[in-house]
Amino acid sequence: MPGHKGISTIGCEGLDITEIDGADSLYEAQGIIRESEINAGTLFGANTYYSTEGSSLCIRAMLYLTALYAKHKGERTTVLAGRNAHKTFLSVVALLDIDVEWLYPEQNSSYVSCPITAGYLEKIIIGTEHKPTAVYVTSPDYLGNILDLAAISAVCRKYGILLLVDNAHGAYLKFLHPSRHPIDSGADMCCDSAHKTLPVLTGGAYLHISHSAPEMLVHKAKDAIALFGSTSPSYLILQSLDCANRYISLDYPKKLAEFIGEVEELKVKLRKNNYDVLEGEQLKISLKTTSYGYSGIEFSQILSERNITCEFCDPDFVVFMLTPEIGSDGLKMLEAALLAITEKQSASATAPTLTVMKKLLSVREAMLSPSEVIPAQEAVGRILALPSVSCPPAVPIAVPGEELSAQAVETFKYYGIKNITVVK
Ligand SMILES: Cc1ncc(COP(=O)(O)O)c(C=O)c1O
Incomplete structure (x- = not known):
């Protein structure tokens, strides 16, 4: 092993060794x-x-x-x-x-x-x-x-x-x-x-x-x-x-500090242009696009037409995960694309507030129970069996074992989750 014996198909096989x-x-x-x-x-x-x-x-x-x-x-x-x-x-x-x-x-x-x-x-x-x-x-x-x-x-x-x-x-x-x-x-x-x-x-x-x-x-x-x-x-x-x-x-800390300086400058420019830029991590730019008149999903589609793929988008946000590897040119490309998008009136939809759900089974009991897939909109009162989330962000809205409330179902709808797995 490995079966490729170091013979190149995609180019990295020579380095793909095992416990020799x-x-x-x-x-x-x-x-x-x-x-x-x-x-x-x-x-x-x-x-x-x-x-x-x-x-x-x-x-x-x-x-x-x-x-x-x-x-x-x-x-x-x-x-x-x-x-x-x-x-x-x-x-x-x-x-x-x-x-x-x-x-x-x-x-x-x-x-x-x-x-x-x-x-x-x-x-x-x-x-x-x-x-x-x-x-x-x-x-x-x-x-x-x-x-x-x-x-x-x-x-x-x-x-x-x-x-x-x-x-x-x-x-x-x-x-x-x-x-x-x-x-x-x-x-x-x-x-x-x-x-x-x-x-x-x-x-x-x-x-x-x-x-x-x-x-x-x-x-x-x-x-x-x-x-x-x-x-x-x-x-x-x-x-x-x-x-x-x-x-x-070598010089990563210096490179990182310089790059973060440039990201900070971009955040200042975006705020001047009315973007709602979240506070927080230095290597992320997180925009609340609804304040700028777009859903995060709509916004990410506009960017993908300009060859920019965001790390994450949902109805409210887009998130860019930046590293010094994209360099000043990459940041300039992002800046040009963002500043070219014109502001619209704030989008009005807001995410439903999630309240505490009733736990009827432990996570283990729920995940090991017989289950079935049903449309999320028919799930009120059912017990969630598996975390119904894709990656990103892979964060569950409800947790296996919880009885799904009307609010949870509203939240699934808001985030476009169509089917979920519930205990039979
Ligand atoms: C917050 C968080 N934790 C853990 C993980 C899992 O990390 P990995 O993909 O390196 O297994 C992810 C992946 O997206 C994540 O976003």
């Missing part, structure tokens, strides 16, 4: 892969492990480690999780039969965001019957909101609770001055999709464990990744992660 002598082995890494992971760990200031299956694999590993930790302490695993968790979180919660309590946004927000403050988190922790093993939040989220993780981690520490962060969108945060990376803000573990913001092949990601996190998490990290990962990790992706170490340690 000298190439080390990801899950038992003791040679060049381990050396490369240690190099990455030095750059990130953490115990760092590679994933060739994205942050998705790291999220499964983090939750497994959390379950081991709970067992070690003689507790049942309970996680207090931001409601905008990526759907992978739900799949591992079902696999490991973890109890989840949801943290809902403090203020009205898009379902892809979950703005919470440390004070609010503390109130919830005090009010819960059983102290959670971990708090799990997504920061940055799809729209670029970043939580105050330093304050949130202080609350977690005060109550002896682990802090896990889905930092899939924020690998680059480490290289800002000062760093805004979750590990530097006190998280115990986080995942970074290297492939989303660094020049790494799709699938390349890191699991980071803080040097101050409980030792057992570090000892079991490789086992956790191996438990869920393919036994054929991609060496192409591993090589790409290795090359990223060199890329970062």
Whole structure:
């Protein structure tokens, strides 16, 4: 193996090796892969492990480690999780039969965001019957909101609770001055999709464990990744992660700072032109297009006619995920395209407000129940069986096990979700 024997069809086969002598082995890494992971760990200031299956694999590993930790302490695993968790979180919660309590946004927000403050988190922790093993939040989220993780981690520490962060969108945060990376803000573990913001092949990601996190998490990290990962990790992706170490340690922080300066200038120009540019992450431009007279979907179609593909659009927003790789010319192209679109009267439709839904089954029970696909519009009163979301943003509107309210069904309609899977 591999069957291509290095003979070129698409061009990269020569680099696509397997666990041959000298190439080390990801899950038992003791040679060049381990050396490369240690190099990455030095750059990130953490115990760092590679994933060739994205942050998705790291999220499964983090939750497994959390379950081991709970067992070690003689507790049942309970996680207090931001409601905008990526759907992978739900799949591992079902696999490991973890109890989840949801943290809902403090203020009205898009379902892809979950703005919470440390004070609010503390109130919830005090009010819960059983102290959670971990708090799990997504920061940055799809729209670029970043939580105050330093304050949130202080609350977690005060109550002896682990802090896990889905930092899939924020690998680059480490290289800002000062760093805004979750590990530097006190998280115990986080995942970074290297492939989303660094020049790494799709699938390349890191699991980071803080040097101050409980030792057992570090000892079991490789086992956790191996438990869920393919036994054929991609060496192409591993090589790409290795090359990223060199890329970062050359002049990436400087390149990033200069590029962010240019992105900031573009944001200023867009605001002057009446664009509603969201505050938040430096490498994202998130526009509330409805304030400019367009639905996000309509807006993204206009841009695609100009050869610009946004990362994400929904009825209200478009999001561009930028990296220094697009360079000044790429930014100029985006600027010209955006400034050429004329403002219209504000679009009036607004997303329905999501209220708390009744939980009738656990996520695991619901996902393992016999199910059927039905039109979303006929789903009031039914129990959701599978997270009915595509990627992006892969954030569930309702969670398996919940009884679907009229508002949930309205929300499916608003976001164009036509069919959903419910318990039979
Ligand atoms: C917030 C968030 N978490 C996790 C993931 C999964 O990351 P990956 O695609 O690297 O597995 C994504 C992917 O889009 C994401 O947006």
